[in-house]
Amino acid sequence: MSKTVTVEVGLGDRAYDILIGSGLIARAGETISARLPGTRVAIVTDENVAASHLEALKSGLESGGVAVAATIALPAGEKTKGFAFLQEVVDAVLGARLERRDAVVALGGGVIGDLAGFAAGIVRRGMDFVQIPTSLLAQVDSSVGGKTGINSARGKNLIGVFHQPKLVLADSGVLDTLPIREFRAGYAELAKYGLIDRPDFFAWLEKNWREVFEGGDARIEAIAEACRAKADVVARDEFETGDRALLNLGHTFGHALEAATAYDGARLVHGEGVAIGMVLAHRFSARLNLASPDDAVRVEAHLKAVGLPTRIADIPGEMPGADKLLDYITQDKKVSRGALTFILTRGIGQSFIAKDVPSSEVLAFLRDSLG
């Protein structure tokens, strides 16, 4: 058996552990009943994940003495994160007569985690919640930190609550069934933590990324380090009033690119947008004389090596011009008198929140990047 790493998310009376290792799903029952004695659960999952991992989880739970009171398998994809499926999950959980100290278990990627966590946050004004993230993105990002929610026609993730899980089981083995493109997209978020404030981690990834893709202890170690990084930020700023914004490195440009492709996953998935966005953030920082151009080169080289897109031109199909991209950026944020908030950097692992970036600078930079 390979090792299991524990990362603690230090949030006082809402503190919890993230376990990272292979085979955790098979042992889910004992792990959960040791921490939440007597709990019954409702499993929420999507049809893709259910096909590969639902039976293993069910028997892992039941053999460990955790009764499964309901199983809800929803269509896969971002569209599932809406009011209609939220209501379906809530009804099913109530229909199974679960109480506040019973648990909703999310088995899936970020879509399922966000939706199921929101349902757990509002049934009986807050039930117990366990995350079993199955995509790399969910293991290193969405399952940590307690942000839950759904999308609105007015924008993504606009409706939700902060509801921390009681436990996160990141089973590194389940990633073997994840499509490689999704794995790469999650890898962009993993590398992000190195770029924010862990230069040694970024250097380690540059050396060891092949082992992370292959699986085994290097993958476990990488996920654990990412969870530590995110847990640190979350513990400093649980409700996103300050530092947590650092996690948006690469996301301002990335979101604009996603919007510019009309969120068409065939052209660009979120993590790919983040990869391009992180390269842009480093190049933009160099242009503003904040960082050395060499850092941008190094970031691009690494992301390219793992197979991620790094340039706007890498996106298939027509892309809009610089003015239109700037529109998407300003729509995404509160703009105060022409100044934008951006995550910029002084070099690898030295990101910071810049509150007054002139939109004229952004526009000039985008023109050059597209030209």
Next chain:
Amino acid sequence: MSKTVTVEVGLGDRAYDILIGSGLIARAGETISARLPGTRVAIVTDENVAASHLEALKSGLESGGVAVAATIALPAGEKTKGFAFLQEVVDAVLGARLERRDAVVALGGGVIGDLAGFAAGIVRRGMDFVQIPTSLLAQVDSSVGGKTGINSARGKNLIGVFHQPKLVLADSGVLDTLPIREFRAGYAELAKYGLIDRPDFFAWLEKNWREVFEGGDARIEAIAEACRAKADVVARDEFETGDRALLNLGHTFGHALEAATAYDGARLVHGEGVAIGMVLAHRFSARLNLASPDDAVRVEAHLKAVGLPTRIADIPGEMPGADKLLDYITQDKKVSRGALTFILTRGIGQSFIAKDVPSSEVLAFLRDSLG
């Protein structure tokens, strides 16, 4: 101008004030902008309340410099507390482009307060929220304490969040348009605080209830004392894990009676069920030799004097037998091996949580009460 009383709800960084007085709606703008500078608001109300008070609130807000970005007037009644109207409110608030530091303002009774508070709790994972309760029940009960939510087909108030308001404006003058039956129903909850742990307040109400019904300073004083009582309990137990259960005095019997009338408000409204339930709780306590029968007599005499029903026989139409009523009671609660949790009393103002009331005793008592 009559007096304004301030009651503070002591919840640390979620602390807030309840202002109680006449004419607060007309001054809402200055009050809100002094406490939440720069806030824009969306008003949520129901059609009954809108007819009498919406224009006054709008001009009160705007003259005080608070911009009204949206107004949502929903059908009156308990059915409005569901997913469909929740989504309507959320969409309207997002459509008005309100941010986290803008406010949702609930102008209405408990239905509107619960629904709008829930919407405020989930838009952008929590926006500011201001309660302007317009029913007596909402002023003395539902607007205080941060419980928000909607109903499910599986039961009332099963879906929601704890989301404390930033400010409560209880304008005692708006109660003049409240139907008298609703006023009386709210009065039952007001008297409840005397019966829980404020015997002097109950005695004061016995003497001064006519002035409370008429309006003026006695009404303001009564509402303020009720808010103090509820704020005390809430500060001790914000998330309802202990003492807050005392607020359910009269409610176990009351809910069973509401269920037995299929929640037909023409036969029984919630506060009437609570009135009968409080009398039953005192009589049941006397039967268990916990309290003197004189207290039950005194409670019944007072509630009857103000025009509330006090006996099951006071409910118009057929009522089910004792066995069926016990079924409704056990459905309402987690029953552990035949023992029920009830709020019982050792006398007026001496209520306590009894965790192991044998259901056989309840059944025998109900048989006698109906016979």
